[in-house]
Amino acid sequence: MVLKPDRSKASSDKKREKPAGELRRHQPDRPGFAVRAAATKILGAVLERRLPLDGALDNEHGNPVYKALSESDRALVRAILHASLRNLPRIEAAIDLLLETPLPDGARSLRHVLIVGAVQVLYLDVPDHSAVDLAVEQANRDPRNRRFAKLVNAVLRRLGREKEETLEKISDVPLVPKWFFDRLIAAYGAEKAFAISQSQLQPAAIDLTTKSNADEWAQRLSGVVLPTGSVRLRPFAGAIPSLDGFAEGHWWVQDAAASIPARLFGDLTGKRVADLCAAPGGKTAQLVMAGASVTAIDLSENRLRRLRSNLERLHLQAETIATDLTTFLPDEPFDAILLDAPCSSTGTTRRHPDVLWTKDADDIKRLAMLQERLLRHAVSLLKVGGTIVFSNCSLDPEEGEAVVARVLADMPNLERVAIDPTAWPALEDAITPLGEFRTLPSMLDMKQPDVTSGLDGFYAAVLRRLA
Known part of the structure; x- marks a missing residue:
């Protein structure tokens, strides 16, 4: 497994490259390490064991590494996982662009570390140095991945330097698995299939079904009435149980299509x-x-x-x-x-x-x-x-x-x-x-x-x- 040569000026500046070996293998957890470790473990469970994400992120019965975190750390785990799964084909394409040879078939845990690091660099508002350093530490702490720590360091730092160029190169990669994209094309044609794929980037709205007078509730909740008769809330409307009418039972959450x-x-x-x-x-x-x-x-x-x-x-x-x-x-x-x-x-x-x-x-x-x-x-x-x-x-x-x-x-x-x-x-x-x-x-x-x-x-x- 070899990293493609980086001929950019940045790659020649050795001072920018932090040797992976500088990390001590038995040091106490650095701030943020537990979050990345939890996200990587849960991502692996979803991708390899096909476990539902909702179950892993359940506050009462979820994955133990997730439940052990503070609420703010859980929020970052959720952000990392949702962004990873929404953008997975493009993240993997971005990683593969930098490798002359693919990762070994048995290096699945290494790929999960790279995905969690890459999603922070490419799609989340996380400082690159933090995402990179913590990914390298994850690799160093895992006997299976320790020998690839320098590779993790090099790939993620280069993604940071070439972020905009990389995002442009992967922008036409469908955001769904190939097997499903092929079925979408067969059912709806290539144009609609790609539009469905792109919709992955749009987080779902919160829609309400009201017991009466949708127009009135749209006004009271600063929402809009949809053609289905549902009320769509604007983003950041607030926590659902705290909204006007919830406790009194005047409406319930239900996607417009489900209604x-x-x-x-x-x-x-x-x-x-x-x-x-x-x-x-x-x-x-x-x-x-x-x-x-x-x-x-x-x-x-x-x-x-x-x-x-x-x-x-x-x-x-x-x-x-x-x-x-x-x-x-x-x-x-x-x-x-x-x-x-x-x-x-x-x-x-x-x-x-x-x-x-x-x-x-x-x-x-x-x-x-x-x-x-x-x-x-x-x-x-x-x-x-x-x-x-x-x-x-x-x-x-x-x-x-x-x-x-x-x-x-x-x-x-x-x-x-x-x-x-x-x-x-x-x-x-x-x-x-x-x-x-x-x-x-x-x-x-x-x-x-x-x-x-x-x-x-x-x-x-x-x-x-x-x-």
């Missing part, structure tokens, strides 16, 4: 409605507010406990049942059913940037098969003439359009009800030629510098049982 499926039913006054896979309960609350008598079903009792807590804050009520949906049989069929099915969650990567690095094509295939089983069973729970909305937050058509197409192909007692694009101003492009919803993270340009654009990637179709 669409329940809105497709319209008025549900007097209807018996099942919300399948219901937790954490945002859609359940919408159905109750639409006038329905709701039965919320979920496999997990723990998740239903959270749903009940959310409904209690909102002063809403619904029957809850913890059961395996595939074997659930109600005493009588429902007038309407919402099935927001388990999926790969690839439409939520702006808020969960680890998703694309913990899933693969086999996961999408497996989840699509599960969704089809759930949808077929859900139809059997529906009254003749009743409506079912099938949805999920995947960007992959194998988990959406293809599932519905297969079910419709061999269930003649079921028909698609086309969604009217004129009922969704500013989101007409999200209605497919077949009349289904397909939102992309690159949609919903707010055209206001102080209001975040975009929404989660979501799929939804409306089906009616005929017999």
